[in-house]
Amino acid sequence: MKIYLKLLLLVFLTVAINPTLLHAEDAADIIKKSQDAFFAQGKDMKARVKMTLLSKSGQQRLRELTMLRKNGAGDEQKYFMYFHNPGDVRGTSFMVYKYPGKDDDRWIFIPAINLVNRIAAKDSRSSFVGSDFTYEDVSGRDVEADTHKYVKEETIQGKPCHVIESTPKSPTEYTKKLSWVDKTTYLPLKDEYYDVQGSLYKVFTADKIDTIGGFPTITKRSMANIKSGHKTEVVFDNIAYNVGLGDDVFSERYLRKPAEKWIK
Amino acid sequence: MQYLFIILIFTLTTVTAYAQDITFHGFVQGNLSARITGEETPDSSEGGDYLSGDQRLRGEITGSAESAAFTLRADLVHDSVSDEDKIDIREGYIDYRTDNYDLRAGRQIITWGAGDLLFINDTYPKNYSALFSGQPLEYLKVGSDAIKLSIYSDKISADLVVIPFFEPYQLPDSKRFFLYSPMTITGINTPREEIENSEIALRLYRQLGRFDTSIYLYRGFFKIPGMKPLSLTEAELFYPQLAVYGFSMQGAFAQGVLSIEGGYYDSLDDRNGNDPTISNSSAKYILGYSKQFWTDFTAGVQYYGEYMQDYNNYEVSLPAGFPKSDKIHQLITLRLTQMLKYNTLRLGLFTFYSPDEEDYFVIPEARYNITDSLWTSIGVNIFGGKDTRTFFGQLDKNDNLFATLRYEF
Numbered sequence: 145m146k147i148y149l150k151l152l153l154l155v156f157l158t159v160a161i162n163p164t165l166l167h168a169e170d171a172a173d174i175i176k177k178s179q180d181a182f183f184a185q186g187k188d189m190k191a192r193v194k195m196t197l198l199s200k201s202g203q204q205r206l207r208e209l210t211m212l213r214k215n216g217a218g219d220e221q222k223y224f225m226y227f228h229n230p231g232d233v234r235g236t237s238f239m240v241y242k243y244p245g246k247d248d249d250r251w252i253f254i255p256a257i258n259l260v261n262r263i264a265a266k267d268s269r270s271s272f273v274g275s276d277f278t279y280e281d282v283s284g285r286d287v288e289a290d291t292h293k294y295v296k297e298e299t300i301q302g303k304p305c306h307v308i309e310s311t312p313k314s315p316t317e318y319t320k321k322l323s324w325v326d327k328t329t330y331l332p333l334k335d336e337y338y339d340v341q342g343s344l345y346k347v348f349t350a351d352k353i354d355t356i357g358g359f360p361t362i363t364k365r366s367m368a369n370i371k372s373g374h375k376t377e378v379v380f381d382n383i384a385y386n387v388g389l390g391d392d393v394f395s396e397r398y399l400r401k402p403a404e405k406w407i408k
Numbered sequence: 409m410q411y412l413f414i415i416l417i418f419t420l421t422t423v424t425a426y427a428q429d430i431t432f433h434g435f436v437q438g439n440l441s442a443r444i445t446g447e448e449t450p451d452s453s454e455g456g457d458y459l460s461g462d463q464r465l466r467g468e469i470t471g472s473a474e475s476a477a478f479t480l481r482a483d484l485v486h487d488s489v490s491d492e493d494k495i496d497i498r499e500g501y502i503d504y505r506t507d508n509y510d511l512r513a514g515r516q517i518i519t520w521g522a523g524d525l526l527f528i529n530d531t532y533p534k535n536y537s538a539l540f541s542g543q544p545l546e547y548l549k550v551g552s553d554a555i556k557l558s559i560y561s562d563k564i565s566a567d568l569v570v571i572p573f574f575e576p577y578q579l580p581d582s583k584r585f586f587l588y589s590p591m592t593i594t595g596i597n598t599p600r601e602e603i604e605n606s607e608i609a610l611r612l613y614r615q616l617g618r619f620d621t622s623i624y625l626y627r628g629f630f631k632i633p634g635m636k637p638l639s640l641t642e643a644e645l646f647y648p649q650l651a652v653y654g655f656s657m658q659g660a661f662a663q664g665v666l667s668i669e670g671g672y673y674d675s676l677d678d679r680n681g682n683d684p685t686i687s688n689s690s691a692k693y694i695l696g697y698s699k700q701f702w703t704d705f706t707a708g709v710q711y712y713g714e715y716m717q718d719y720n721n722y723e724v725s726l727p728a729g730f731p732k733s734d735k736i737h738q739l740i741t742l743r744l745t746q747m748l749k750y751n752t753l754r755l756g757l758f759t760f761y762s763p764d765e766e767d768y769f770v771i772p773e774a775r776y777n778i779t780d781s782l783w784t785s786i787g788v789n790i791f792g793g794k795d796t797r798t799f800f801g802q803l804d805k806n807d808n809l810f811a812t813l814r815y816e817f
Contacts, residue, residue, distance in 0.1 A: 197750060205752075205780050230780035231816025234433060247660050249618055256546035259519040262620070262658045262665040264700045264708075271704060274751030317703065374750065396613070396620070397560050401503070401510070404429070404472060 171292035174306050174325055181330040183284040184221065185359040186385030188214040190406060193380055195275050200373030206230065207273050210407040213283075214389045219244040222394040223283055226407040233273075237399050240265075242283060253399045260399055269317050276346065276367035276376040289313060290321070300324055300333055318346070329353070329360040345371045357385040429473075434466040434817055441541040441810040444788075447586065454489050454583040459541035459808050461488035464496075477503040489584065499551050510558040515551035518569060520611055520624065522656040522667035523694045524743060525758065526712050529624035529654040529671050531609065531631060535578040540585070540803065542789055542810025550575065564614045571607040574599045576647060577631040580803070588802035590730060591637060595644035599629055619659035624671065626652040634685045648686045649676035664699030667710075681718025684725040689717040704747040712739040731797040734764040752777040760800065767793025767800035786811045 195207040208229040214222045223240040227233045235255035242248050250265045268280040290310035298307050305324040312318065320338040325331070335348035352364035361383060368375040393403060441459040449455040465484040471477065483496040501514030520530040525548075527534070538547035554571040576598065580587060599605040607628030614621060633645035654671025670693040678686035691714075698708030714737040716722060726732055744757045753776050760769040773787030789808050793801025 199750075203779075205750075205777075231433065231435065232777070232783060232814075234816075247663055249660055256517075257519050257549045258517045262660070262667070264664045264698045264706055265660065269703055270700065271747070271751055274747075276750075392560075395560075397510075397558070397565070401505075 171294040171306075171308050172287055174294075174308055174330070175290075175292050175310065175323065176287045177330040178323065178325045178332050179284045179287060181360070182332060182362065183213075184215055184219070185361065186215075186357065188212070188387060188389040189383065189385050190387055190389070191380045191383040193378060195273070195277075196377045197275055198375045198377070205274070207233075207275065209273075212389055212393060212406055214391070214394060221283065222391075224394055224398070224402075224406075226402050227273075237402055239394060239399050240283065241394070245286060245288065251396075251399055258400065260396055275378075276369050276374055277378070281348070281367065289316075295322065297327075298324065303328070303333060305333060331360055331362055339371075345369065351377075356383045359385055430469065430471040433468045435464075435814050436817075437464045437466070437544075437812065437814040438462070439464070439543055439810070439812045441543075441789075441808045443806060443808050445805050445807050447805045449582065449584065449586060456489075458489050459584050459806065460538075460543060460810075462486070462543070463488070466498075472503075475505045477505070479503070497551070508560055510560075512556045512558070513554075515553050516556065517549045517551050518554070518556065519549060520609075520622070520656075522658040522669045522696065523712070524667075524696060524698075524708060524710060524741065525760075526694055526710060526739070526741065528669050528692045528694060529611075529622075529626065529652060529656060531607075531626050531628065531650075531652060533575040533577065533631070537578055537580040537585070540580055540789060540791075540806065540808075542787060542808060542812075544785075544812055544814075550578065564612055566613075567609075567611040569607075569609040571609075571628070572603070573601060574605065574607065574629060574647065576629075576633065579632065580806075585803065586805040588797045591635065591643040592641055593635075593645055594638060594642045596633070597636075597644055597646040599647055605629075616657070617659070619657045622656045624652065624654045624656070626650070630675075630687060632687075634687065636685050646685075648678065650674065651676055654692075661697070662699075664697055667694065667696035667698075669694040681716075681721035682725050684722070684727055684730075688719070688722050691715045691717070698743070704751070706743075706745045708741075708743040710739075710741040712741070713737070731795065736764065738763055762793075762798070762800070765793060765795065765798040765801065767791075767795070767798040769800045769803070781816045782814070783816075784811070784813045 190210065190212050193209050193211050197205040197207070206229060210226045210228070212224040216222060221242040223242065225238040227236045237253040239251045240248050248265045250263045251260060252263050253260050268285065269278045272279050272282050290312050293309045295307040295309050298305055304327045306327060308323045308325060310321045310323065318337040319340055319342070322336040323332050324334040326333055331350060331353060332348070333350045336344055337346035339345045346367060346369050348365065348367050350362040350365050353360055354363045355361070363380045363383065364378070366375060366377045389406070392398065393406060439460060439462045442457050443459060448457065463486045466481065468481045470479045478501065480500045481498040482500065483498060485494050485496050487494070497515055499515050499517055501512050501516045504511040518532045521527055532552050533550035534548055535550050552571045552575060553573050554569050557568045559566045582589065610625045612623045628650060629647040630650045634648050635643045636646055637643045651674040652671050653674070654669065656669040658665065658667045673690045673692060675687055675689040679689065681688040694710055694712050696708060696710035698706060700706045716733065716735050719735045739760055739762050742759045746755045748755065753774070756773045758771045770790040771787060773785055775783060775785035777783045787810055789810065791800050791803035791806055793804065795801045796804060
């Protein structure tokens with residue numbers, strides 16, 4: 145019995161003096177809160193998204209789209225994206241039903257042949273429209289897909305942050321991710337991605353944060369590929385929350401002919 | 409041609425005066441396709457090595473005001489092979505929208521079904537010579553001059569399409585392609601433009617679980633003609649009546665997308681299969697599966713089957729010397745797509761193979777987006793088969809290299 149007490153005391157002391165262990169349980173909670181703050185504010189959201197893809201040689205490519213999001217029951221979400229530019233994807237719409245722990249349902253509408261088709265959606269690490277962002281970077285990653293560990297507290301951009309290390313449970317193109325999560329807003333201010341060799345290859349940064357409709361929102365962000373020198377900067381304009389998007393907006397009808405009221 | 413321009417300009421200026429949100433876009437495109445088998449089609453004004461040589465200027469105007477909208481997509485085309493200029497109105501329609509239904513009237517491209525380059529319930533006009541000569545994929549589909557009523561509800565939605573003017577499939581012709589024809593075609597007999605000859609198509613659809621599910625009904629005509637002999641060596645083409653009853657389902661399955669489609673082709677003018685000039689009734693089906701195997705790489709396979717009804721009657725009535733189809737005609741397709749260099753380079757492969765007709769059609773293609781507004785693609789169409797009288801086998805001598813350059817604005 146004495147031994148047990150001693151052990152208990154030892155455990156208690158270890159935990160008390162080591163903030164890493166103290167936070168061990170809530171590292172996943174912090175990531176969950178961070179995902180909610182980043183990808184799920186309000187009941188719904190609309191925004192005009194401008195992506196600038198910059199190659200190492202200085203070549204620029206632009207992607208311009210309207211993004212609509214509606215939260216459902218649990219962590220389910222519906223996304224609708226309508227492409228304004230460039231010309232070869234103009235009028236293309238893209239719709240996603242996201243289910244936690246299950247593969248998404250994804251549809252694409254190709255206006256030139258008036259075709260609505262399902263697209264295979266297993267790999268969420270694929271590039272989103274040719275940018276440095278992946279599908280997951282645009283709409284979130286399952287919290288359960290990684291194990292999360294509290295690393296330390298650190299202040300960046302003058303804001304105290306939780307630093308969390310996430311390790312994918314199944315093989316992914318990164319082996320480790322460090323996230324700096326703002327203690328107040330829970331928005332991710334920086335993410336560092338490490339490859340199989342353990343070296344840093346991709347960095348996400350929140351470059352501008354504004355409060356819109358009461359929600360702190362990242363209005364400018366970027367993802368830089370350190371190894372290739374390629375970079376993507378994304379600006380969210382005309383953001384509005386709780387605009388009253390109906391479920392019908394996320395249907396085949398509007399995929400084929402989007403509601404102008406929402407996509408302007 | 410001139411009056412068309414005047415009507416077009418008048419309509420546009422009138423409509424644009426009232427509409428808000430006018431947009432204007434388009435592209436300039438060059439497309440060239442050259443036969444690489446070294447063979448030239450004989451006795452043809454459009455013969456030689458080139459299957460296509462198009463320069464196109466696309467204009468696309470859209471506008472809307474309140475619940476109405478219009479769209480016009482038209483190509484000014486110079487066809488260098490025939491040395492002709494033409495206007496190709498790809499689409500030109502007016503939309504009227506309410507909460508529960510939409511009406512679209514005018515020339516419109518309609519695409520239904522779950523197949524990838526295989527169509528059962530999509531009986532809308534297609535241009536196979538565009539596909540076989542390497543024009544961009546969108547030119548496979550052709551607009552229908554139609555009225556479409558779409559009705560929406562939570563339980564079930566519906567599209568009802570009425571096409572007053574018959575438009576057959578555009579198949580390769582012997583001016584530019586080597587083809588098998590047992591007889592000389594001296595005439596084409598299309599259905600008369602009468603009200604009772606209107607094509608009618610209905611689609612009912614909803615989500616069933618996580619599957620997009622549709623039921624289709626169609627009444628109209630075969631789009632691939634039958635051949636009616638006029639003498640021992642001459643024949644005319646005609647389009648027998650057809651009804652199609654079918655369904656399709658598409659949804660997430662085993663980390664990929666599963667597609668199922670089926671349809672019964674009811675050959676209304678030859679229900680017992682005794683007329684050798686008309687296709688027998690048949691049951692057609694597609695089973696498809698596509699999956700992303702690794703980042704930016706997707707593979708898709710399809711199995712297609714066509715089960716002929718009244719096969720005995722077909723065998724008995726088939727004239728001597730004509731190639732005989734099997735009771736079950738099958739196709740297997742494979743599509744591979746790899747995106748590279750931040751999605752600016754797309755490497756693709758599409759193949760058709762028929763185990764019963766032992767013929768194939770293979771399309772490797774690479775497309776590169778040079779800038780946001782300029783892209784180019786280059787590819788090869790390769791046809792072949794054991795027998796030169798089968799669908800792809802007859803095209804054996806038409807293997808071609810194609811290239812497209814498009815500037816979008």
